[in-house]
Amino acid sequence: MLTVSTDPAHSLGDAFRATLTAEPTRIPTRRGTLLAAEIAAVPALGRWSGDHRRALREIAARGTYLDEQDVERFLDLALPGADELMAWLEIDRLARSMGKNAQCDEVVVDAAPTAHTLRLLAMPEALRQLAGVLDRMQERHRLMAERFGGAWRPDDSDALIASLETQGREIEERLRDPQRSALFWVMLPEALSLAETLDALARLDEAGLPVREVIVNRVAGEGRGRDDQWRAEAAVIREIEEKLGDRGLRFLPEEEKEPRGKEALRRIARHLRAPARTLITPYPLLSQPPPLHRERRGMKKHPSKASPTNFSLFSRRTGGRLGEEGRGDEGPAWLDDLAPPTLRLLFFGGKGGVGKTTCAAAAALALAGLRPEARILLLSTDPAHSVADVLEVPLGDDERAVPGAPSGLRARELDSGRAFAAWRERHGQEVGEAVEAFASGQGGGVGDLLDLTPPGLDELIALATLLDAVEGDFDLVIVDTAPTGHALRLLEMPELALSWDHYLLSLLLKYREAVGLGELAAELVELSRSLKRLDALLRDPERARFVAVTRAAELPRRETVRLLEALRKLAIAVPAVIVNAVSPGHAGRLAFGRCDIIKAPAVYPPPRGVRRLAKWAETWELTWKQAAQ
């Protein structure tokens, strides 16, 4: 049995209380053999590319005019979306590397949060498409060989193409066969989690990938936690039963202590072995809905009819609360320090499920209230968008006003598929022409590369959008990022894109006699300049900052520590960490290096809608401030 984490922000080792690497580590168990690994995509790609270097060189040499030097440089470029690209190839490699004695019967994959799981599941098909393109690039060579050599013998490059095609096909088949693979969807008994789950399940249904069970994790149940907490939870559970009742459904109870290490995990395993569709903690009979639900029905307001929140609540003069004396430093007036007027980009990021979107939205509303003359954009770059759900307003892939919010605020949820299609529409032809110019012959194929949806598309489109937004009208862009792993991939994008841009520039220069410079050169120069500007902006603490959101639990805390370290290496400033969903009287002090600590209190049900989010932001407390230097 092999457990593999494909989330670039691995937590598997934390859960096992073990140090894991990219090679399988034995987890001692009473019976059987358990191994675990955390995939490192970039070294894996380097290794794969090295192993197949000869074949790749052959294909490039035959399909293009590029010389050996050009091909080497190309093969050394970092790839966006390397995590999804390498995941399956690595899983296969690890499963086979167990050696002669150990048999790997089963692989359990801990995947990245929603959006990138969906990308991961689309990868086998992408591998096959890539094999197809490389095959076409080889076609001319085969025809020539036959014409002159009389017969064509498959070589390294053909072997590589065949293996990509086979791997893609086998994985695809395995995924679709309910006998051989099972997809478990894990969610929380929270409204935003349900919304995201429903979207994801719809897409999986469309793709024909069966989901064996939906596991609702950390169900507190009646009598545990506060009254308002379990009532809110009960309301969501009712909705889960309603909407997902026809699927395999399982409820797991919240543990007293965060489960880490084998004992705790075994307890959970026992719950998982029980037959599905059991509600572990008994709830009041569903025929009598919890009182809160009935009350809310009566009071329910249609969002578009909500009166605009009185944003003078946030005026600095009153220190954040109208009519309440002696509140001192509370309220979001200190947000001004977090986000000075020079700030252009403010990122909110962290582990999946901690409340990034809720915090980003609340902060956006607070800042828009504090600065009515500023143009502020709340931008979601997580393909599994939650901004519309948390604000309770309809949003799309354009900058829209938010009903009920200050007039300077806009919000947008990126649609990378659509943006890619539009980009191809606009630039496809020039790029296609340039690419064809490098392609040697009618075998074609090189141009087909443009038809492939690139891995890492989400990060590429997010990067392009950030470039536009920063050079455009907005004074401040607040970015709700994808969870940790892919947020970091996004922040690594400017450098990656620059290396590709410069590679293409140098190719154009080298081959300008044959290919000419044209429009493409001008665009590449412009892009290089924009990327350098963005890079400088990201490293300037007065113009770009990253706020990490976490919860007071061990796995999120550990992930946050690693996130902060990664941001430090990228030279991106982190002024504060928000500890979300803190219960009152929560003891213990969390410290994260030199960052301010902001506590955002737990509210049940979690705040949604413009009014409630704005009020909630008021209750945030700055509990630890770094002394000014």
Next chain:
Amino acid sequence: MIIIDSLLVGGIRFVLDKVASAVDSEMNDEGSLKEELMAAQMRLELGEMSEEDFVVLERDILARLREIRDAQRGGSAGAVSLGGGFEVDVTFRGDENE
């Protein structure tokens, strides 16, 4: 006769072709200078050329482009003045008598 005709026609065509290609190569010069400038911008981005060297090169290229433009304008302006500066003396018999 026919030979002379065809030589004449051929000659004129030859001259016309030359003029055409002269015009073309001027445009090509302009085009190739612009490409030079673009190539220099590319090298600057790649760090293959220093800021100072680029500024000097850019200045040179822009100067040459200006020369070409001026030459084009000067030539055609001459053509215009050849036509327009042509003065026609008109006298009427009648005027002389009065």
